[in-house]
Amino acid sequence: MxxxxxxxxxxxxxxxxxxxxxxxxxxxxxxRALRGELPLEVQDLEDEIEGLTTRIDKIKADINDFEQAxxxxxxxxxxxxxxxxxxxxxxxxxxxxxxxDTLSKEIEYQTLEIELCNKKIKEANARIEDKKVExxxxxxxxEDRRQALDMKKSELDEIMEETRSEEEKLKAKVKELELxxxxxxxxSFKRIRKNARNGLGxxxxxxxxxxxxxxxxxxxxxxxxxxxxxxxxxxxxxxILIDPELAGVKVEKAVVAEEKKTRKRAIRKTxxxxxxxxxxxxxxx
Numbered sequence: 704m705x706x707x708x709x710x711x712x713x714x715x716x717x718x719x720x721x722x723x724x725x726x727x728x729x730x731x732x733x734x735r736a737l738r739g740e741l742p743l744e745v746q747d748l749e750d751e752i753e754g755l756t757t758r759i760d761k762i763k764a765d766i767n768d769f770e771q772a773x774x775x776x777x778x779x780x781x782x783x784x785x786x787x788x789x790x791x792x793x794x795x796x797x798x799x800x801x802x803x804d805t806l807s808k809e810i811e812y813q814t815l816e817i818e819l820c821n822k823k824i825k826e827a828n829a830r831i832e833d834k835k836v837e838x839x840x841x842x843x844x845x846e847d848r849r850q851a852l853d854m855k856k857s858e859l860d861e862i863m864e865e866t867r868s869e870e871e872k873l874k875a876k877v878k879e880l881e882l883x884x885x886x887x888x889x890x891s892f893k894r895i896r897k898n899a900r901n902g903l904g905x906x907x908x909x910x911x912x913x914x915x916x917x918x919x920x921x922x923x924x925x926x927x928x929x930x931x932x933x934x935x936x937x938x939x940x941x942x943i944l945i946d947p948e949l950a951g952v953k954v955e956k957a958v959v960a961e962e963k964k965t966r967k968r969a970i971r972k973t974x975x976x977x978x979x980x981x982x983x984x985x986x987x988x
Contacts, residue, residue: 713931715949718905721888722907723880724884734870738862741855741858752849755844759838759842765834769828776821790810895942905943906943907947908947913937913939914942916940918937925946931949
């Protein structure tokens, strides 16, 4: 049997199929709502752990740089000490004051270099200690976040396991229904649904009002909706409108009956007041 072209479907059938699609998508939304904020919490924890990992790597790199700087300065100290010893030995062989002053200045310079290197080593060691404390703190935080992430993932996996089979069935039904809907109408529906706060792209008329934004719908427009001759959207919120009967929703008769009773009661009161109005006597001739 050949497939029915969505373009050839009557408007009534298109709207009915579209409402079935909305109902199915709302079912999927409900399943996802059961997860609550868990997916976002998991994502936030993963992002935080990634940031902490990057920070820890940076701290380790800084510690390594400071340690290399200490090694380098220690090497410079050894070189400076060897120079001082060499210059001191040369002092015994000086021939004039000029050579003596030159050697003395070199010895003084190398001694200052040794002091400066020791100062740099002391500062680097202090920074290393600070970085190690910072590293320990961040490692503690990341361990805490990883435990929290494992717990949140476990909760999320448990909820998803419970709803996965039902959600897959609903998704399969969505694909089946989408094939029955005209592409242009389907695109418009998806756009409306995306912009709607509650995810409703098509709603039925409730008590003479739009089922999405609850604004009143004029009687003539309601009549057009019941005729199923064309796709009609709410002039306030843009949602597609259908009548309750087409949506498979039974109008509460009790509400209608109550409205009729209230109307009749109001009419009786009006008549009663009219009957109680006293007659005005005619003026005497």
